[in-house]
Amino acid sequence: MEHDQPTNNQLQQQQPAEQREEDGPEFLTEDDVLEVEEFDEQGDLPMDEDDDEDGDHDGDAEGAEGQEQGDDAIDMLDGGLDDSVAVTSLHRSENGAVFCLAVHPHAATIAVSGGEDDNAFVFRTDTGAQIAQLSGHQDSVTSAAWNFDGSLVATGGMDGRVRVWKARRPSSDVAWEETGWEFLVGLEGPDEVNWLDWHPKGNVLLAGGADGTVWVWNLPSGQTMHVLSGHVAPVTCGRFTPDGKKIVTASEDSMLILWDPRTGEAIHKLTGQDTRFRLEGGINCLAVNPTSTVAIVGGAEGGLRAVNLVQGTVLAQMEGHEEGASIEQVAFNEIPTVNTGGGAASSGPSVTVMVSVGTDGRVCTWEASGFKLRSTGAHEDAVTSLSFSPHTPTFLTGSADKTLKLWDYRTGTCLRTLLGNRDIVHAVAVSRDGRIAISGSEDGTVRTFRLDEQAQQQ
Numbered sequence: 001m002e003h004d005q006p007t008n009n010q011l012q013q014q015q016p017a018e019q020r021e022e023d024g025p026e027f028l029t030e031d032d033v034l035e036v037e038e039f040d041e042q043g044d045l046p047m048d049e050d051d052d053e054d055g056d057h058d059g060d061a062e063g064a065e066g067q068e069q070g071d072d073a074i075d076m077l078d079g080g081l082d083d084s085v086a087v088t089s090l091h092r093s094e095n096g097a098v099f100c101l102a103v104h105p106h107a108a109t110i111a112v113s114g115g116e117d118d119n120a121f122v123f124r125t126d127t128g129a130q131i132a133q134l135s136g137h138q139d140s141v142t143s144a145a146w147n148f149d150g151s152l153v154a155t156g157g158m159d160g161r162v163r164v165w166k167a168r169r170p171s172s173d174v175a176w177e178e179t180g181w182e183f184l185v186g187l188e189g190p191d192e193v194n195w196l197d198w199h200p201k202g203n204v205l206l207a208g209g210a211d212g213t214v215w216v217w218n219l220p221s222g223q224t225m226h227v228l229s230g231h232v233a234p235v236t237c238g239r240f241t242p243d244g245k246k247i248v249t250a251s252e253d254s255m256l257i258l259w260d261p262r263t264g265e266a267i268h269k270l271t272g273q274d275t276r277f278r279l280e281g282g283i284n285c286l287a288v289n290p291t292s293t294v295a296i297v298g299g300a301e302g303g304l305r306a307v308n309l310v311q312g313t314v315l316a317q318m319e320g321h322e323e324g325a326s327i328e329q330v331a332f333n334e335i336p337t338v339n340t341g342g343g344a345a346s347s348g349p350s351v352t353v354m355v356s357v358g359t360d361g362r363v364c365t366w367e368a369s370g371f372k373l374r375s376t377g378a379h380e381d382a383v384t385s386l387s388f389s390p391h392t393p394t395f396l397t398g399s400a401d402k403t404l405k406l407w408d409y410r411t412g413t414c415l416r417t418l419l420g421n422r423d424i425v426h427a428v429a430v431s432r433d434g435r436i437a438i439s440g441s442e443d444g445t446v447r448t449f450r451l452d453e454q455a456q457q458q
Contacts (some may be wrong), residue, residue: 039075096115110436114157132165141157145197148198151169153165159194190209231255250286299327302358341452363377383399
Protein backbone atom coordinates (compact mmCIF):
# COMPACT_ATOMS: atom_id res chain seq x y z
CA MET A 1 0.00 0.00 0.00
CA GLU A 2 1.30 3.44 -0.85
CA HIS A 3 1.17 6.05 1.88
CA ASP A 4 1.03 9.83 1.52
CA GLN A 5 4.05 11.25 3.26
CA PRO A 6 2.95 13.76 5.94
CA THR A 7 4.50 17.18 6.30
CA ASN A 8 7.13 17.42 9.07
CA ASN A 9 5.47 19.83 11.48
CA GLN A 10 5.79 17.53 16.13
CA LEU A 11 6.82 18.62 36.32
CA GLN A 12 6.37 16.91 38.62
CA GLN A 13 2.72 16.32 39.56
CA GLN A 14 1.55 17.59 42.93
CA GLN A 15 -1.45 15.27 43.37
CA PRO A 16 -1.22 11.61 44.39
CA ALA A 17 -1.41 9.21 41.44
CA GLU A 18 -4.83 7.87 42.49
CA GLN A 19 -6.37 11.33 42.59
CA ARG A 20 -4.66 12.37 39.36
CA GLU A 21 -6.11 9.47 37.39
CA GLU A 22 -9.59 10.14 38.72
CA ASP A 23 -9.76 13.91 38.48
CA GLY A 24 -7.24 14.75 35.78
CA PRO A 25 -5.06 17.89 35.93
CA GLU A 26 -6.12 21.13 37.52
CA PHE A 27 -7.11 23.88 35.10
CA LEU A 28 -7.88 27.58 35.59
CA THR A 29 -10.67 28.54 37.94
CA GLU A 30 -13.00 31.34 36.97
CA ASP A 31 -11.06 33.79 39.16
CA ASP A 32 -7.65 32.99 37.75
CA VAL A 33 -5.98 35.71 35.68
CA LEU A 34 -2.91 35.42 33.51
CA GLU A 35 -0.48 38.30 33.55
CA VAL A 36 0.60 39.70 30.20
CA GLU A 37 4.30 39.35 29.54
CA GLU A 38 6.09 42.63 29.04
CA PHE A 39 7.57 42.86 25.56
CA ASP A 40 10.59 45.06 26.08
CA GLU A 41 14.23 44.72 25.22
CA GLN A 42 15.53 44.16 28.76
CA GLY A 43 15.27 40.41 28.62
CA ASP A 44 17.20 40.02 25.37
CA LEU A 45 20.55 38.34 25.27
CA PRO A 46 23.51 40.65 24.57
CA MET A 47 24.43 40.80 20.92
CA ASP A 48 27.83 39.75 19.70
CA GLU A 49 30.29 42.46 18.83
CA ASP A 50 30.46 41.38 15.21
CA ASP A 51 26.68 41.46 14.73
CA ASP A 52 25.18 43.96 12.34
CA GLU A 53 23.11 46.80 13.77
CA ASP A 54 19.86 45.10 12.74
CA GLY A 55 20.77 41.96 14.67
CA ASP A 56 21.84 39.85 11.69
CA HIS A 57 25.27 38.39 11.17
CA ASP A 58 27.32 39.13 8.11
CA GLY A 59 25.30 37.11 5.61
CA ASP A 60 27.80 37.12 2.74
CA ALA A 61 30.83 35.87 4.67
CA GLU A 62 28.86 33.42 6.76
CA GLY A 63 26.94 32.17 3.73
CA ALA A 64 30.12 31.46 1.80
CA GLU A 65 31.63 29.68 4.79
CA GLY A 66 28.42 27.69 5.30
CA GLN A 67 28.38 26.62 1.65
CA GLU A 68 31.96 25.38 1.90
CA GLN A 69 31.25 23.50 5.14
CA GLY A 70 28.11 22.01 3.61
CA ASP A 71 30.01 20.73 0.60
CA ASP A 72 32.68 19.21 2.87
CA ALA A 73 30.02 17.51 5.01
CA ILE A 74 28.34 15.93 1.99
CA ASP A 75 31.71 14.72 0.71
CA MET A 76 32.47 13.12 4.09
CA LEU A 77 28.99 11.56 4.22
CA ASP A 78 29.46 10.11 0.75
CA GLY A 79 32.77 8.75 1.99
CA GLY A 80 31.01 6.73 4.66
CA LEU A 81 31.64 8.92 7.72
CA ASP A 82 29.17 8.15 10.51
CA ASP A 83 29.09 10.13 13.78
CA SER A 84 26.30 8.07 15.30
CA VAL A 85 26.98 5.76 18.25
CA ALA A 86 24.03 3.41 17.65
CA VAL A 87 21.61 2.60 14.84
CA THR A 88 18.07 1.25 15.14
CA SER A 89 16.76 -0.51 12.03
CA LEU A 90 13.36 -1.67 13.26
CA HIS A 91 11.25 0.03 10.58
CA ARG A 92 12.21 -2.37 7.81
CA SER A 93 9.88 -2.58 4.83
CA GLU A 94 9.55 -1.21 1.33
CA ASN A 95 7.93 1.87 2.87
CA GLY A 96 9.81 2.30 6.12
CA ALA A 97 10.48 6.01 6.62
CA VAL A 98 10.60 7.19 10.24
CA PHE A 99 8.26 10.15 10.73
CA CYS A 100 8.24 10.81 14.48
CA LEU A 101 10.48 10.40 17.53
CA ALA A 102 10.42 11.16 21.24
CA VAL A 103 12.99 10.47 23.97
CA HIS A 104 11.68 9.22 27.31
CA PRO A 105 11.36 12.11 29.82
CA HIS A 106 13.40 10.36 32.53
CA ALA A 107 15.60 7.86 30.68
CA ALA A 108 17.73 9.10 27.80
CA THR A 109 18.45 5.48 26.86
CA ILE A 110 14.81 4.91 25.83
CA ALA A 111 12.87 6.42 22.92
CA VAL A 112 9.81 5.80 20.77
CA SER A 113 9.61 5.97 16.97
CA GLY A 114 6.77 5.81 14.47
CA GLY A 115 6.94 5.21 10.75
CA GLU A 116 5.54 4.62 7.31
CA ASP A 117 5.46 0.85 7.92
CA ASP A 118 2.38 1.31 10.20
CA ASN A 119 4.45 0.47 13.29
CA ALA A 120 5.89 2.17 16.35
CA PHE A 121 8.68 0.88 18.57
CA VAL A 122 10.08 1.52 22.02
CA PHE A 123 13.83 0.97 21.77
CA ARG A 124 17.21 1.51 23.43
CA THR A 125 19.02 4.58 22.15
CA ASP A 126 22.39 3.27 23.36
CA THR A 127 22.22 -0.09 21.58
CA GLY A 128 19.38 0.21 19.06
CA ALA A 129 17.71 -2.87 20.55
CA GLN A 130 13.92 -3.22 20.50
CA ILE A 131 12.09 -3.06 23.84
CA ALA A 132 8.52 -3.26 22.54
CA GLN A 133 6.63 -3.17 19.25
CA LEU A 134 3.59 -0.89 19.41
CA SER A 135 1.44 -2.43 16.70
CA GLY A 136 -2.19 -2.11 15.67
CA HIS A 137 -2.15 0.77 13.20
CA GLN A 138 -3.25 0.24 9.60
CA ASP A 139 -1.53 3.28 8.11
CA SER A 140 1.56 5.41 8.77
CA VAL A 141 2.28 6.32 12.40
CA THR A 142 2.88 10.07 12.30
CA SER A 143 2.78 10.97 16.01
CA ALA A 144 4.32 9.41 19.11
CA ALA A 145 4.56 10.98 22.57
CA TRP A 146 5.32 10.17 26.22
CA ASN A 147 3.17 11.46 29.05
CA PHE A 148 4.68 13.71 31.71
CA ASP A 149 6.22 10.94 33.84
CA GLY A 150 6.99 8.44 31.08
CA SER A 151 4.56 5.79 32.33
CA LEU A 152 2.35 6.04 29.22
CA VAL A 153 3.17 6.34 25.52
CA ALA A 154 0.67 7.24 22.79
CA THR A 155 0.80 6.82 19.02
CA GLY A 156 -1.39 8.39 16.35
CA GLY A 157 -1.69 7.46 12.71
CA MET A 158 -3.10 8.35 9.34
CA ASP A 159 -5.66 5.58 9.97
CA GLY A 160 -7.31 7.80 12.59
CA ARG A 161 -6.32 5.49 15.43
CA VAL A 162 -4.85 6.66 18.72
CA ARG A 163 -3.35 3.85 20.79
CA VAL A 164 -1.92 4.07 24.31
CA TRP A 165 0.48 1.69 26.09
CA LYS A 166 1.43 1.61 29.77
CA ALA A 167 4.60 0.60 31.56
CA ARG A 168 4.73 -2.70 33.44
CA ARG A 169 6.93 -1.29 36.20
CA PRO A 170 6.18 -2.87 39.58
CA SER A 171 8.23 -0.34 41.54
CA SER A 172 10.44 2.71 41.11
CA ASP A 173 13.45 0.49 41.83
CA VAL A 174 13.02 -1.17 38.43
CA ALA A 175 15.07 0.62 35.77
CA TRP A 176 13.15 2.06 32.84
CA GLU A 177 15.39 0.07 30.54
CA GLU A 178 14.07 -3.14 32.13
CA THR A 179 10.42 -2.09 32.03
CA GLY A 180 7.98 -3.89 29.77
CA TRP A 181 5.07 -2.28 27.93
CA GLU A 182 1.51 -3.47 27.44
CA PHE A 183 -1.41 -2.17 25.42
CA LEU A 184 -3.78 -0.02 27.49
CA VAL A 185 -6.54 1.38 25.28
CA GLY A 186 -7.48 2.37 21.75
CA LEU A 187 -9.15 5.77 21.49
CA GLU A 188 -11.91 6.94 19.17
CA GLY A 189 -10.80 10.14 17.52
CA PRO A 190 -10.44 12.10 14.28
CA ASP A 191 -10.46 10.38 10.91
CA GLU A 192 -6.73 11.05 10.47
CA VAL A 193 -4.42 12.03 13.33
CA ASN A 194 -2.14 14.96 12.52
CA TRP A 195 -0.55 15.40 15.96
CA LEU A 196 -0.64 14.39 19.64
CA ASP A 197 0.21 16.29 22.83
CA TRP A 198 0.08 15.25 26.50
CA HIS A 199 -0.88 17.59 29.32
CA PRO A 200 2.38 18.75 31.01
CA LYS A 201 1.26 17.63 34.48
CA GLY A 202 -1.43 15.00 34.10
CA ASN A 203 -2.68 12.05 32.10
CA VAL A 204 -4.78 13.96 29.59
CA LEU A 205 -4.11 13.46 25.88
CA LEU A 206 -4.87 15.89 23.06
CA ALA A 207 -5.09 15.13 19.32
CA GLY A 208 -5.98 17.06 16.18
CA GLY A 209 -7.18 15.65 12.91
CA ALA A 210 -7.67 16.19 9.21
CA ASP A 211 -11.45 16.41 9.75
CA GLY A 212 -11.14 19.69 11.69
CA THR A 213 -11.82 18.19 15.13
CA VAL A 214 -9.70 18.25 18.28
CA TRP A 215 -10.15 15.46 20.83
CA VAL A 216 -9.33 15.44 24.54
CA TRP A 217 -9.19 12.17 26.54
CA ASN A 218 -8.63 11.31 30.17
CA LEU A 219 -6.27 8.40 30.77
CA PRO A 220 -5.97 5.63 31.81
CA SER A 221 -9.74 5.24 31.40
CA GLY A 222 -9.72 6.54 27.81
CA GLN A 223 -12.86 8.55 28.49
CA THR A 224 -13.51 11.36 26.00
CA MET A 225 -13.50 14.68 27.86
CA HIS A 226 -14.21 16.98 24.90
CA VAL A 227 -14.48 17.04 21.14
CA LEU A 228 -13.53 20.62 20.26
CA SER A 229 -15.37 21.79 17.15
CA GLY A 230 -14.45 25.16 15.73
CA HIS A 231 -12.06 24.54 12.88
CA VAL A 232 -13.44 23.96 9.40
CA ALA A 233 -10.16 22.73 7.87
CA PRO A 234 -7.54 20.16 8.92
CA VAL A 235 -6.06 21.00 12.33
CA THR A 236 -2.38 20.99 11.46
CA CYS A 237 -0.90 21.69 14.91
CA GLY A 238 -1.84 22.18 18.53
CA ARG A 239 -0.74 21.77 22.11
CA PHE A 240 -1.46 22.48 25.75
CA THR A 241 0.08 25.70 27.02
CA PRO A 242 3.09 25.00 29.28
CA ASP A 243 1.05 25.81 32.40
CA GLY A 244 -1.55 23.26 31.29
CA LYS A 245 -4.42 25.73 31.64
CA LYS A 246 -5.26 26.34 27.99
CA ILE A 247 -5.17 24.59 24.60
CA VAL A 248 -3.95 26.28 21.40
CA THR A 249 -4.79 24.84 17.97
CA ALA A 250 -4.26 26.06 14.40
CA SER A 251 -5.46 24.92 11.01
CA GLU A 252 -4.91 24.82 7.29
CA ASP A 253 -7.25 27.79 6.69
CA SER A 254 -5.11 30.17 8.80
CA MET A 255 -7.25 29.96 11.93
CA LEU A 256 -5.98 29.89 15.53
CA ILE A 257 -8.20 29.05 18.51
CA LEU A 258 -7.43 29.30 22.23
CA TRP A 259 -9.60 26.85 24.22
CA ASP A 260 -10.60 26.38 27.84
CA PRO A 261 -9.98 22.66 28.52
CA ARG A 262 -12.38 22.65 31.49
CA THR A 263 -15.39 23.66 29.45
CA GLY A 264 -14.32 22.94 25.87
CA GLU A 265 -15.27 26.50 24.90
CA ALA A 266 -13.25 28.79 22.64
CA ILE A 267 -11.76 31.82 24.41
CA HIS A 268 -10.14 33.61 21.47
CA LYS A 269 -10.25 32.99 17.74
CA LEU A 270 -8.10 34.54 15.02
CA THR A 271 -8.93 33.86 11.36
CA GLY A 272 -7.56 34.57 7.92
CA GLN A 273 -10.12 37.34 7.53
CA ASP A 274 -7.80 39.43 9.68
CA THR A 275 -5.26 40.46 7.07
CA ARG A 276 -2.65 41.18 9.73
CA PHE A 277 -2.90 37.60 10.98
CA ARG A 278 -3.51 35.73 7.73
CA LEU A 279 -0.82 33.33 6.55
CA GLU A 280 -1.08 32.24 2.93
CA GLY A 281 -1.44 28.48 2.62
CA GLY A 282 -2.51 28.16 6.24
CA ILE A 283 -0.62 27.43 9.45
CA ASN A 284 1.93 24.62 9.64
CA CYS A 285 3.32 24.79 13.16
CA LEU A 286 3.06 26.60 16.47
CA ALA A 287 4.89 27.08 19.76
CA VAL A 288 3.91 28.69 23.06
CA ASN A 289 6.33 30.61 25.27
CA PRO A 290 7.16 29.25 28.76
CA THR A 291 4.85 31.74 30.50
CA SER A 292 1.90 30.65 28.31
CA THR A 293 1.19 34.23 27.19
CA VAL A 294 2.45 34.21 23.59
CA ALA A 295 2.09 31.82 20.66
CA ILE A 296 4.15 31.87 17.47
CA VAL A 297 2.62 30.30 14.36
CA GLY A 298 4.43 29.48 11.11
CA GLY A 299 2.87 29.53 7.65
CA ALA A 300 2.84 26.86 4.98
CA GLU A 301 3.96 29.47 2.45
CA GLY A 302 6.21 31.55 4.68
CA GLY A 303 5.82 34.12 7.42
CA LEU A 304 5.34 33.91 11.17
CA ARG A 305 2.90 35.64 13.50
CA ALA A 306 3.21 36.39 17.22
CA VAL A 307 -0.10 36.28 19.10
CA ASN A 308 -0.95 37.57 22.57
CA LEU A 309 -2.88 34.65 24.08
CA VAL A 310 -4.25 36.73 26.95
CA GLN A 311 -5.90 39.31 24.73
CA GLY A 312 -6.25 37.34 21.51
CA THR A 313 -4.43 39.95 19.42
CA VAL A 314 -1.61 39.95 16.88
CA LEU A 315 1.65 41.21 18.36
CA ALA A 316 3.93 41.03 15.33
CA GLN A 317 4.34 39.90 11.74
CA MET A 318 7.74 38.25 11.47
CA GLU A 319 9.64 37.91 8.20
CA GLY A 320 12.91 36.01 8.05
CA HIS A 321 12.31 33.09 5.71
CA GLU A 322 12.04 33.20 1.95
CA GLU A 323 8.64 34.02 0.53
CA GLY A 324 6.73 30.83 -0.26
CA ALA A 325 8.94 28.63 1.96
CA SER A 326 7.06 26.47 4.43
CA ILE A 327 7.89 27.09 8.09
CA GLU A 328 8.30 23.53 9.33
CA GLN A 329 8.89 24.09 13.03
CA VAL A 330 9.21 26.86 15.61
CA ALA A 331 10.28 26.47 19.24
CA PHE A 332 10.87 28.44 22.44
CA ASN A 333 13.41 27.68 25.12
CA GLU A 334 14.51 29.18 28.42
CA ILE A 335 18.24 29.55 28.92
CA PRO A 336 20.22 30.99 31.83
CA THR A 337 22.29 34.10 31.36
CA VAL A 338 25.83 34.41 32.70
CA ASN A 339 26.27 36.74 35.65
CA THR A 340 29.83 37.99 36.05
CA GLY A 341 29.14 40.36 38.93
CA GLY A 342 31.59 40.03 41.81
CA GLY A 343 34.23 38.41 39.64
CA ALA A 344 33.17 34.77 39.43
CA ALA A 345 30.81 33.76 36.66
CA SER A 346 27.50 32.24 37.69
CA SER A 347 24.10 31.51 36.23
CA GLY A 348 21.86 34.55 36.09
CA PRO A 349 18.14 34.80 35.44
CA SER A 350 16.73 32.84 32.51
CA VAL A 351 15.70 34.47 29.26
CA THR A 352 13.34 33.14 26.63
CA VAL A 353 14.68 32.48 23.12
CA MET A 354 13.04 31.37 19.89
CA VAL A 355 14.05 29.56 16.68
CA SER A 356 12.26 28.79 13.39
CA VAL A 357 13.23 26.50 10.50
CA GLY A 358 11.84 26.06 7.00
CA THR A 359 11.99 24.47 3.59
CA ASP A 360 14.22 27.32 2.40
CA GLY A 361 17.01 25.72 4.45
CA ARG A 362 17.14 28.64 6.84
CA VAL A 363 17.61 28.41 10.59
CA CYS A 364 16.43 31.70 12.08
CA THR A 365 16.96 32.84 15.67
CA TRP A 366 14.69 35.54 17.06
CA GLU A 367 14.44 37.90 20.01
CA ALA A 368 11.53 36.46 21.96
CA SER A 369 10.65 39.80 23.56
CA GLY A 370 10.84 42.01 20.48
CA PHE A 371 10.22 39.40 17.74
CA LYS A 372 13.17 40.69 15.74
CA LEU A 373 15.35 38.48 13.58
CA ARG A 374 18.66 37.90 15.34
CA SER A 375 20.63 35.62 13.01
CA THR A 376 20.20 33.31 10.04
CA GLY A 377 22.02 30.02 9.47
CA ALA A 378 21.45 27.45 6.78
CA HIS A 379 21.37 23.83 5.71
CA GLU A 380 21.96 22.77 2.12
CA ASP A 381 18.32 21.69 1.75
CA ALA A 382 14.97 21.99 3.54
CA VAL A 383 15.11 21.93 7.35
CA THR A 384 12.50 19.46 8.52
CA SER A 385 12.93 19.26 12.28
CA LEU A 386 14.09 21.15 15.37
CA SER A 387 14.75 20.25 19.01
CA PHE A 388 16.22 22.30 21.86
CA SER A 389 18.50 21.00 24.59
CA PRO A 390 16.43 22.16 27.60
CA HIS A 391 17.84 25.09 29.58
CA THR A 392 20.87 25.45 27.32
CA PRO A 393 21.54 27.80 24.40
CA THR A 394 22.07 24.90 21.99
CA PHE A 395 19.54 23.35 19.64
CA LEU A 396 19.57 20.66 16.96
CA THR A 397 18.17 20.70 13.42
CA GLY A 398 17.60 17.93 10.88
CA SER A 399 17.43 18.39 7.14
CA ALA A 400 16.68 16.89 3.77
CA ASP A 401 20.41 17.33 3.12
CA LYS A 402 20.86 14.21 5.34
CA THR A 403 22.72 16.09 8.09
CA LEU A 404 22.06 17.21 11.65
CA LYS A 405 23.47 20.50 12.90
CA LEU A 406 24.02 21.63 16.47
CA TRP A 407 23.67 25.40 16.88
CA ASP A 408 24.43 28.01 19.53
CA TYR A 409 21.58 30.50 19.87
CA ARG A 410 23.85 33.18 21.34
CA THR A 411 25.96 33.49 18.22
CA GLY A 412 23.68 31.90 15.63
CA THR A 413 26.56 29.69 14.53
CA CYS A 414 26.74 25.97 13.83
CA LEU A 415 28.84 24.18 16.46
CA ARG A 416 28.89 20.74 14.86
CA THR A 417 27.58 18.93 11.79
CA LEU A 418 26.56 15.35 12.57
CA LEU A 419 26.75 12.82 9.77
CA GLY A 420 25.49 9.28 9.33
CA ASN A 421 21.98 9.48 7.90
CA ARG A 422 21.85 8.21 4.33
CA ASP A 423 18.57 9.88 3.38
CA ILE A 424 16.23 12.73 4.30
CA VAL A 425 15.98 13.38 8.05
CA HIS A 426 12.29 13.65 9.03
CA ALA A 427 12.55 13.96 12.82
CA VAL A 428 15.04 14.79 15.57
CA ALA A 429 14.76 14.68 19.36
CA VAL A 430 17.12 15.65 22.18
CA SER A 431 17.06 14.11 25.66
CA ARG A 432 16.20 16.30 28.63
CA ASP A 433 19.77 16.13 29.89
CA GLY A 434 21.00 17.38 26.51
CA ARG A 435 23.50 14.55 26.09
CA ILE A 436 21.70 12.34 23.58
CA ALA A 437 20.12 13.15 20.22
CA ILE A 438 18.27 10.84 17.86
CA SER A 439 17.26 11.25 14.23
CA GLY A 440 14.72 9.43 12.08
CA SER A 441 15.31 9.08 8.36
CA GLU A 442 13.56 8.26 5.10
CA ASP A 443 15.69 5.10 4.95
CA GLY A 444 13.90 3.66 8.00
CA THR A 445 16.77 4.01 10.47
CA VAL A 446 17.02 5.87 13.77
CA ARG A 447 20.51 7.02 14.72
CA THR A 448 21.80 8.04 18.13
CA PHE A 449 24.37 10.81 18.55
CA ARG A 450 26.29 12.06 21.58
CA LEU A 451 26.10 15.80 22.23
CA ASP A 452 27.97 15.99 25.54
CA GLU A 453 31.42 17.45 26.00
CA GLN A 454 33.14 14.08 26.09
CA ALA A 455 31.83 13.25 22.62
CA GLN A 456 32.90 16.65 21.29
CA GLN A 457 36.45 16.13 22.53
CA GLN A 458 36.81 12.73 20.86
